[in-house]
């Protein structure tokens with residue numbers, strides 16, 4: 260196994276690098292003419308060990324498919340392009356198969372991810388490679404996450420939503436994963452469970468693990484993430500540092516990120532009008548142009564490239 | 579129980595209003611030889627002069643005491659005939675039931691796992707065609723091909739004609755069962771296969787299978803761990819609930835193969851105006867189908883943990 264323990268972050272090899280990732284699905288239209296709908300475009304992301312990177316985007320922006328792309332569990336008809344590197348080595352289909360569930364672990368979005376006909380304890384034990392100690396390891400993980408003893412003997416339908424989520428988190432905890440992809444672990448939780456889940460994630464990152472924290476909850480992202488990637492209609496519009504979210508959002512680079520920040524209750528509560536475009540819609544220019552308050556003619560016809568600004572990345576002509 | 583009473587009343591009304599004359603059925607062709615007085619005597623002996631509700635009451639009272647009356651054409655107690663015939667039928671139905679369940683499940687799983695492939699399309703069209711093929715038609719076809727042309731299997735009966743009970747070898751029993759079992763299981767295979775296919779596709783696209791794949795499971799291990807249980811549960815339950823169709827299929831199949839089972843007896847009872855036997859078998863089949871449905875429900879409660887706690891909460 261490759262082992263990275265260089266303390267200086269600048270010299271570290273990234274745990275995960277995603278470069279120019281695109282994903283599309285064939286779609287049959289009238290007249291049997293085949294066309295593609297693009298769900299992810301030129302996606303960029305880098306995660307270092309010990310880092311939590313949030314991927315923030317609204318519903319349907321392609322976040323779960325991003326997770327599937329990294330794990331290699333996309334539907335068969337998906338066409339994927341771009342570069343995926345894990346610890347500097349290309350993530351081929353074969354390598355994905357070897358690594359998933361081991362070095363790369365998923366915390367799935369839905370509590371329906373638990374097999375309804377199997378006791379939760381057994382489902383978590385199935386991941387543990389140490390066959391002799393798996394029961395003890397599972398029970399310890401449950402205890403650490405505040406699940407009462409005996410929870411492992413229950414079936415998923417006997418648990419509350421919050422408990423089921425913790426079971427899902429436990430399955431990442433007992434794995435030997437260096438990279439954990441948490442797909443929306445917080446929706447539908449009450450205040451307390453929300454706080455707990457976030458601190459559990461934070462706890463997970465402490466063993467030098469990298470975490471990709473997929474969410475549409477920008478507050479949750481700001482609470483624990485080091486970096487925040489803003490995902491919109493399949494594109495990364497901005498990758499900002501946590502500190503950039505302050506004041507009236509002057510340091511933020513992209514108009515969409517600013518709008519997200521200003522929409523928070525503790526700020527102006529100013530909600531941006533309109534909706535994210537559908538994945539069928541094709542834009543020759545900037546994807547955000549229809550809703551952008553500072554758009555110009557250039558934005559309508561030309562696509563802005565990702566540029567590095569002030570230690571962050573953005574995709575806007577006027578950042 | 580309420581159902582049983584309702585059905586018994588319903589069939590009683592149907593049969594006693596039908597043009598069947600029980601006296602004629604009993605006497606047969608010699609009806610013209612008996613005098614009107616003799617006829618009245620018989621009717622009185624059977625209670626036919628009483629009102630219909632009274633007749634029903636007397637009959638059901640006897641049924642409660644385990645007495646289904648005497649068959650008019652076989653001249654034996656109805657219960658004896660039912661047991662004798664049922665033991666032949668249960669062999670046929672039981673084997674067909676197990677086979678159609680196993681093969682239906684396997685075909686459904688194969689089709690569902692390879693959705694859209696040629697294999698899937700073959701299994702699907704095969705099932706659709708078979709599901710809409712009447713059992714007797716298929717039975718005739720099988721008879722023509724395997725018994726008449728190829729001469730591989732006997733044309734009918736449960737044992738070689740003229741052989742005595744106890745003398746029939748296992749091989750003979752098997753030979754005589756083969757074609758009827760084939761005919762009877764064909765229909766069952768189709769419905770289980772189609773149902774399992776749907777379920778398999780649903781399970782394969784479920785979140786828990788996606789998660790299991792994310793955990794590194796694949797192929798047979800994935801199927802054993804998370805697939806089979808989720809698929810077989812509804813299939814087994816459906817299969818138990820299909821006792822009614824099984825029984826209906828057996829009636830036709832036994833007729834085609836002159837297999838001396840309950841199905842054949844019911845047809846003869848109907849044609850021969852044997853009211854006690856007809857009513858007896860009707861009641862028996864209701865109980866039989868009810869047992870199937872009951873097992874289906876029971877099985878769900880026993881195997882499916884979701885049902886168990888739901889019951890505990892009620």
Ligand SMILES: Nc1ncnc2c1ncn2[C@@H]1O[C@H](COP(=O)(O)OP(=O)(O)OP(=O)(O)O)[C@@H](O)[C@H]1O
Nearest residue numbers: 284298317318319320321322323324325334475538
């Ligand atoms: N197999 C598929 N074929 C075609 N389109 C698909 C397929 N799977 C997903 N999509 C589309 O891709 C888009 C992104 O889906 P995805 O589930 O990744 O969104 P998401 O960001 O995770 O949303 P949510 O916050 O609701 O979980 C959706 O518009 C969806 O309709």
Ligand code: SF4
Nearest residue numbers: 545548551558575576
């Ligand atoms: S490129 Fe133009 S439309 Fe897009 S965000 Fe920047 S200013 Fe707005």
Ligand SMILES: [Mg+2]
Nearest residue numbers: 322323324368
């Ligand atoms: Mg999602």
